[in-house]
Amino acid sequence: MDANLKNQTISTAILEAENINFSYDNGYKVFENINIEANSGKFIAIIGPSGIGKSTLLRLLGGFLKPDSGTVKLMGKPIYEPIPEVALIHQSIVTFPWMTAEENVMLSMKTKSMSHDEMIKKARDSLSRVGLDGFEDLYPKEMSGGMRQRVAIARAFAADPYVFLMDEPFAHLDELTAEGLRQDIYNILFSGETPLKSVIMVSHNLTEVLELADEIYILNNIPASVVGKVEVAMKRPRNPRSDEFNSNLDMLYGYLTPPRKR
């Protein structure tokens, strides 16, 4: 991302959800008046008790689901359906087994007016960005979980998104791989080499959230609403063994009481 644009848009909402209300088809009301704002250069985390609807919220933010009322806007323009500018990265690692790593990444460029050579070049750049140089021709089955998640992230990058929506992206990885990937991904996300402006991640792993997030939205109650917003002021890199980290962690745990019906 260019420095000028970043400076111009600091504190400008890149993705915002205004008064989102949403019920499932069976009438169960999931969200009530959800307001979330992801500003430029910010890593946003959404936490909440299990089953509160974190993944559903992410799909509302991405246009995959339509709210009953309220709007989601990308840089001021309402989103009505999924768009490549807001890329969703799933909890389960989504790679297409019949395609090589390169073909998987090229998938997100198929609807763009690009030549085949341009697509290959961009796919290779994206793979290289996530550390998969030399693995272009491997099939997902020939890769580890961590590598496959990198392919999924490279595919999302190749679409030149402004916002990443990450649905517990490290949940299916072992802790060691997840730890390495978290750091790498954070560095890549805000490296300035992509148009990416903001990331919204949902997670139940509070250590992971504290390591990565600039702002944390806390969901609770039934129907769910934002019950708190925490600005994480800790310097980076954050040490999960530090006292400051642990006191923040304790504070976050305090928010995660079982949801109560209002």
Next chain:
Amino acid sequence: MNEIILITLAVLSTTVQVVLLVIFSIITGWFLAYGSIKSKIFENIYIIFIEIFESVPVITFFPIVLIIFITRIGGPLGTQIATDFLVFTAVVWNIWMGEYQAFKTVPNEMVEVTENSKFGLFSKLRYLYIPFSVPRIAANLFPSVSDGFFYITVSEVFTVGIHSYQTFGVGSVLDTFVADANLHAIYTTLIILGIFIIGIILILREFSKYAVSKYTLDTDTPVLKRGRLNLRETTRVFAALSKNPLSRLSKYYKYRETENHEEKYEKKQKKKKYYKYIYAAIGILVLILILYESISLILSVKISTWDILFSKTGYLLYGLGYDYLRVLTILLVSMLIAIFLGYYLAVNKKAELFGIPIIQTLSAYPAPIYFPFLFILTEPYIISVFGGFTNELYVLSLGFVSTFYYVLYSFWMGVKAMPGEYWEITRNLKLGFFKKMRKVILPSTFPYLISGISSTINSAWGGLMIGEYWPDIYGTHTLEVHTGLMKTIDLATANGQIALAAWGSLIFGIVVAIYSVIFTRRMMDVAQKKYVAEEGIYSS
């Protein structure tokens, strides 16, 4: 024409027809399956349609097929279309059902990826749905090709009343050789057909292996190759050092200045709704056409004919009862063999290596082609032992050889798919063969068994339809049973009593559909709820 060339061309013609019809089924199935996941109305009509026709044996449609294509279109074209339609209905249902199930089970996350990239209908089909359906298509190709060969060889020559119809292919060529008592040509035909079938089986086996290795979602395969990870040590600070600020900026404004998103969204939603309406309209249209054809057919039958048909209904049901006893006998024998042979093949690698390809080839080799020769060779001995029961025994045998592969193959797959832990438990507890079978193997293979039993029953009807009344099985000898609904339908067709044949088919179709709802589906539900070990039902 040289005899060998003629035979090769005939076998080639039959093979190409079967293969083309299978391909046609696959292609149409993709679009129908896509329609089903897009429109609930279309899905409901489509699935009811498939389930009924899947459970009603294909051969019983024949009288109706004859009416439509031979009496309405007529000529060689009508005959060819009648044959192709019959074969199409033999191969199509399980392929269509497999594709529908595949499309319905595409993981939502994968769909979201394509939605995120704004894929249209063809891109979604090309990059997601079609590849995802390949393993299920591969799994259904064996039975479809087997059924295709079975029915094409019997439908290449058929008689309605005083008219005989035939199309060029191995069935009709063989019929001529049999009439001329040209033994050399008959054996050559059998061998050439065998070579073609072995070739097809080998190709299908390779395709299945390829499909499973490339297209399944199994993610537990060990990593084959690892290399250097090149992770960039960059930080957010690099945001200030972007190489091309202008291009980023222009992109940013380009996005902001795009046309009114709300309008664009509305347009797209309208387009999506149109697709939904189109699929719903197609579904309703098909339903109306079927109803219209059925009603006009019913109205075209004279009242006096209806009286005759109603008066014969009791006899038809009596014949059906007989036929169910035959099917039950075939099923019990097939299961008995399947359980022992299937178990042996599953636990003995050497036997499996040779046994399975032989069974697959035999299952694809159409029984109506070789059965007359078995009949000629064995009849004198069988008569001397079984006397008046001989014809019954042959009909049961034809039903058996047409169908026992399905339950055998399913059971073998079930034993192969049993989790390793189950085997360890049986060893740990030192269970004997019968206890192991009763307590562990049969329950854990139950979904596979039900699936195999269902296919075996459906195919047994085809064998009975051919065997219960087989005029001129050799020379002027006719193989026939005393009583049976299939025999009545066969005779009515041969005598040109199409109304009676169609009435018999309709009664049969209704009974089989009720049986399917009451028995097969319930057993499938029980299997899924109680006995499924690692998605047995879908794999089988």
